[in-house]
Structures are given as structure tokens and as C-alpha cells.
Amino acid sequence: xxxxxxxxxxxxxxxxxxxxxxxxxxxxxxxxxxxxxxxxxxxxxxxxxxxxxxxxxxxxxxxxxxxxxxxxxxxxxxxxxxxxxxxxxxxxxxxxxxxxxxxxxxxxxxxxxxxxxxxxxxxxxxxxxxxxxxxxxxxxxxxxxxxxxxxxxxxxxxxxxxxxxxxxxxxxxxxxxxxxxxxxxxxxxxxxxxxxxxx
Amino acid sequence: xxxxxxxxxxxxxxxxxxxxxxxxxxxxxxxxxxxxxxxxxxxxxxxxxxxxxxxxxxxxxxxxxxxxxxxxxxxxxxxxxxxxxxxxxxxxxxxxxxxxxxxxxxxxxxxxxxxxxxxxxxxxxxxxxxxxxxxxxxxxxxxxxxxxxxxxxxxxxxxxxxxxxxxxxxxxxxxxxxxxxxxxxxxxxxxxxxxxxxx
Numbered sequence: 001x002x003x004x005x006x007x008x009x010x011x012x013x014x015x016x017x018x019x020x021x022x023x024x025x026x027x028x029x030x031x032x033x034x035x036x037x038x039x040x041x042x043x044x045x046x047x048x049x050x051x052x053x054x055x056x057x058x059x060x061x062x063x064x065x066x067x068x069x070x071x072x073x074x075x076x077x078x079x080x081x082x083x084x085x086x087x088x089x090x091x092x093x094x095x096x097x098x099x100x101x102x103x104x105x106x107x108x109x110x111x112x113x114x115x116x117x118x119x120x121x122x123x124x125x126x127x128x129x130x131x132x133x134x135x136x137x138x139x140x141x142x143x144x145x146x147x148x149x150x151x152x153x154x155x156x157x158x159x160x161x162x163x164x165x166x167x168x169x170x171x172x173x174x175x176x177x178x179x180x181x182x183x184x185x186x187x188x189x190x191x192x193x194x195x196x197x198x199x
Numbered sequence: 200x201x202x203x204x205x206x207x208x209x210x211x212x213x214x215x216x217x218x219x220x221x222x223x224x225x226x227x228x229x230x231x232x233x234x235x236x237x238x239x240x241x242x243x244x245x246x247x248x249x250x251x252x253x254x255x256x257x258x259x260x261x262x263x264x265x266x267x268x269x270x271x272x273x274x275x276x277x278x279x280x281x282x283x284x285x286x287x288x289x290x291x292x293x294x295x296x297x298x299x300x301x302x303x304x305x306x307x308x309x310x311x312x313x314x315x316x317x318x319x320x321x322x323x324x325x326x327x328x329x330x331x332x333x334x335x336x337x338x339x340x341x342x343x344x345x346x347x348x349x350x351x352x353x354x355x356x357x358x359x360x361x362x363x364x365x366x367x368x369x370x371x372x373x374x375x376x377x378x379x380x381x382x383x384x385x386x387x388x389x390x391x392x393x394x395x396x397x398x
Contacts, residue, residue, distance in 0.1 A: 005265050011250040014243045018228050029217050031289060034250055034263065041251035044213045045244035051210040051233055052240035064233065066204050090230060 062124040063107040064089045072105060079103045081138040085128065085157060087111050087145055095143065106131065111149035112156055120156065132164055139167040146173060259330065261323040262306040263288045271304060278302040280337040284327065284356060286310050286344055294342065305330065310348035311355055331363055338366040345372060
């Protein structure tokens with residue numbers, strides 16, 4: 001195509017690699033970078049490099065962190081006797097927004113999926129078990145995703161941890177708040193009835 | 200918020216600055232950069248810097264270009280007697296995709312909008328008029344956007360250029376191909392009837 005400008009095409013291509021960004025959106029985003037001031041482009045490029053270079057995994061909970069031990073693990077005001085086990089860092093962010101949970105986390109970085117060849121060794125299960133050895137942990141709250149892989153992982157972990165005499169809990173299933181019972185699927189409704197609570 | 204990671208928050212913030220990207224999408228995009236390989240992040244950052252640093256305006260048509268004279272203006276196989284006047288580089292890209300137009304372009308980088316204080320001096324009208332002085336240009340095709348600002352600009356330019364004895368044309372208005380007449384607005388339909396052609 002005439003009018004083809006290599007640096008622009010490359011930038012469009014980079015935006016297109018991002019999840020959920022199609023060609024038209026990529027063009028729009030590339031032009032917004034192009035039309036903005038030089039400093040903004042530099043700040044954007046720097047933010048990408050910094051995020052990639054400065055963020056690593058917390059030595060304890062395996063969540064992403066910009067220090068060796070993350071701010072949750074190093075916070076003495078939090079309850080260090082309970083660990084909430086999640087699949088990824090996004091789940092930690094979601095749970096932190098609630099401001100209800102005050103314990104620690106453990107990020108598995110995935111869920112068991114034998115179909116995809118993801119076994120226990122691909123997750124940070126070894127690191128989780130190591131954290132339980134000093135006897136300070138009283139409860140493990142399993143907050144893996146409510147799907148097949150998450151369930152499989154929760155069952156696997158509960159079998160592994162039960163013999164250690166630690167209390168194991170699971171996030172409650174039920175109808176989402178603000179939702180409409182008409183739209184809830186059968187499995188969710190079944191779990192909501194099964195887990196009904198006395199008023 | 201506990202678990203707040205500065206480099207991640209900064210990257211999310213950068214994505215949120217892009218047009219049409221909300222917080223949730225920004226988080227998703229930031230994580231995709233974080234989860235991808237280091238080389239990808241570097242390529243992305245470099246593409247942003249390159250696009251900003253290497254792309255400038257073509258000395259002749261004012262379109263974005265990675266050389267002093269863009270590939271369209273320097274292409275001797277194109278018709279150098281007709282100039283298509285557009286508001287921005289995205290319009291050039293759209294017209295080039297059609298592969299029907301073989302002339303040159305002139306990018307105004309905006310449209311007249313007295314309400315927003317955008318007068319003729321804010322656009323590249325001076326550069327356009329300068330291109331008409333050597334007498335090689337036979338036709339100006341006005342392809343500003345079909346809205347108030349674009350119309351105003353087209354009328355302004357036609358009044359400016361007509362005395363020079365150059366043919367002035369405007370993109371045809373009408374119902375979009377593949378569209379449904381039911382959904383066409385009144386003004387478009389009026390223009391489509393007005394501009395009807397004999398079969």
C-alpha cells in the first residue's frame with residue numbers, strides 16, 4: 001500500500017497483539033500515541049518497561065510485587081494465620097477491593113488442568129505447602145475460580161492440606177448480589193439452595 | 200490499598216489514558232504485558248518511541264511520513280495533477296485502502312471550527328495554496344468529513360481556490376453501500392436524492 005509508514009504499522013501491530021484489541025481499535029490507539037506529546041509517549045514506553053522489569057513475584061505468597069516480599073505479606077497488621085489461595089494476581093486485586101479480607105494470600109499462577117497438561121508442578125503448590133510447615137497457619141480459604149479447573153484445584157488442595165489439621169474453607173457459591181434469579185443458571189441456583197442460611 | 204504495586208498501577212494508568220479504554224480493559228492490557236515475555240514488552244515500548252520519534256509530516260502534503268517527502272508525494276506513477284484534501288491521516292489510510300484514487304493528498308490536520316477557535320491558520324491551508332502556485336494542479340477533490348466542520352472547511356476552501364481556475368470536486372453524498380435505506384437519516388437521504396444519477 002502506498003502511504004505505508006513502517007513505524008506506524010509496527011505500533012499498530014503491537015496494539016493488535018493485546019487481548020481484545022482489533023485492527024480498527026489498534027489504529028485508533030496508535031494515532032492517539034502519535035498525536036499526543038512526546039513526553040506522553042516516553043512515559044508510556046517507560047511504564048511498559050518498568051512494569052516488566054521491576055515487577056517480580058513475592059518470595060512468600062508468589063503474588064506480583066515490586067519488592068522481595070509484597071506489601072501484604074510484610075504488613076504486620078494483617079492476620080498471618082489465614083491464607084486465601086487464588087489462581088492469579090487479578091483475583092488478589094478483586095478481593096483487596098472488597099476490604100473485607102484481612103489475611104494473607106497465595107497465588108497459584110494457574111489452575112490444575114490435566115487436559116492442557118497443567119499438573120501440580122506447574123503451579124506454586126510446593127511453595128504453599130512450605131508455608132504451612134511452621135504451624136502458624138490456622139485456615140486456608142480456597143478462592144480458586146468457580147469453574148472445572150478451579151474446582152479440581154480446590155479439591156486437590158483440600159486433600160493435600162486436610163491431613164495437616166488446618167481448617168479449609170471455600171468461597172460461598174450462590175446468586176450474585178444485584179443479579180436476577182431468573183437469569184441464574186441451574187448449577188448456581190442448586191448451589192445457592194444447597195448453601196442456604198437460616199435467617 | 201494493600202497490594203498496590205506502583206509500576207503496575209502506572210502501566211494501568213497509561214493504558215487508561217488511551218481513547219476508549221476503561222479501567223477494567225486497562226487492567227487486562229497491563230496484565231497481558233506483564234505476563235508476556237520480556238522481548239515483547241521491549242518491542243512494544245520501542246514501537247511507541249519509534250512511532251513518536253521517526254514519524255513527522257511530509258514536507259509537501261503534510262501527511263504523516265517517516266521521510267521528508269512521503270511515499271505518495273514521491274511516487275512518480277501517481278497522478279500529480281489532482282490533490283485530495285482530507286482532515287487527517289486516518290482519512291488517507293481509508294482512501295488508500297480503496298485503491299481507486301491515484302492522485303496526491305493534502306492533510307489539513309483538522310477542520311475549521313470557529314466555535315472551538317480553530318481558524319484557517321490552525322490548518323495547513325497556507326501549505327495547500329502554496330502547492331497550487333506552479334500551475335500543475337488541475338483538480339482539488341475535497342474529502343473533508345461530512346459534518347458541519349468538514350462542510351465549513353470545504354466551502355471555505357472552494358471559495359479560496361475557485362479564483363485560481365482549478366476544478367473543485369467533493370466526495371459524493373448518498374446512502375452507504377450495504378446499508379439499509381430505513382436506517383438512513385433524512386439529510387443523507389435528501390442528499391442521495393439530490394445527487395441521483397441516471398442509469
